[in-house]
Amino acid sequence: MKKINIAASGYLYDSMDELSDSDKKLMQAAIEATKSSYAPYSNFNVGAALLMEDDTVITGNNQENAAYPSGMCAERVAIWKAGSSFPNKKVKKIAISAISNNKTVDKPVGPCGACRQTLLEYEVNQEEPIEVLFMGEIGKVVKTESITSLLPFSFDSSYL
Ligand code: THU
Numbered sequence: 001m002k003k004i005n006i007a008a009s010g011y012l013y014d015s016m017d018e019l020s021d022s023d024k025k026l027m028q029a030a031i032e033a034t035k036s037s038y039a040p041y042s043n044f045n046v047g048a049a050l051l052m053e054d055d056t057v058i059t060g061n062n063q064e065n066a067a068y069p070s071g072m073c074a075e076r077v078a079i080w081k082a083g084s085s086f087p088n089k090k091v092k093k094i095a096i097s098a099i100s101n102n103k104t105v106d107k108p109v110g111p112c113g114a115c116r117q118t119l120l121e122y123e124v125n126q127e128e129p130i131e132v133l134f135m136g137e138i139g140k141v142v143k144t145e146s147i148t149s150l151l152p153f154s155f156d157s158s159y160l
Contacts, residue, residue, distance in 0.1 A: 010144035037061035043101035046074035075115035105136030
């Protein structure tokens with residue numbers, strides 16, 4: 001037996017100001033997307049913005065439901081919007097931001113496990129990494145080089 005270390009990895013920026021102009025623009029699109037989130041139950045508004053291979057941007061936000069489990073996260077709304085409308089376009093990046101009515105979100109909000117798994121499917125299929133950038137309402141930004149680097153020991157279609 002030997003110990004192995006497979007860790008999530010990424011880069012930490014002190015603020016959005018440190019991002020490249022194009023990353024900042026994508027993050028701004030995610031922030032803008034939080035404004036049309038439908039989150040009357042959690043009051044936690046998440047926005048996601050995808051940068052596609054042709055440099056178009058597709059956004060999504062969380063959509064909640066009175067039957068709570070029927071709601072959906074911003075990241076999956078965005079990736080399914082892209083996958084359903086433009087199945088042949090690759091995704092280069094996803095930026096995620098969140099704002100709450102209850103408190104200041106000052107920590108980077110990473111995608112939930114189910115969203116990581118969903119995003120991985122698209123990354124594996126397109127055979128090119130999808131960069132992930134995430135932040136709260138203010139403060140630090142995390143950037144990872146791929147979905148895979150956020151999901152060690154992941155499961156994909158190669159097992160089937
Ligand atoms: N949420 C997202 O949209 N993305 C995540 O990765 C985490 C959580 C949403 C789901 C729900 O509407 C609210 O945030 C509170 O969990």
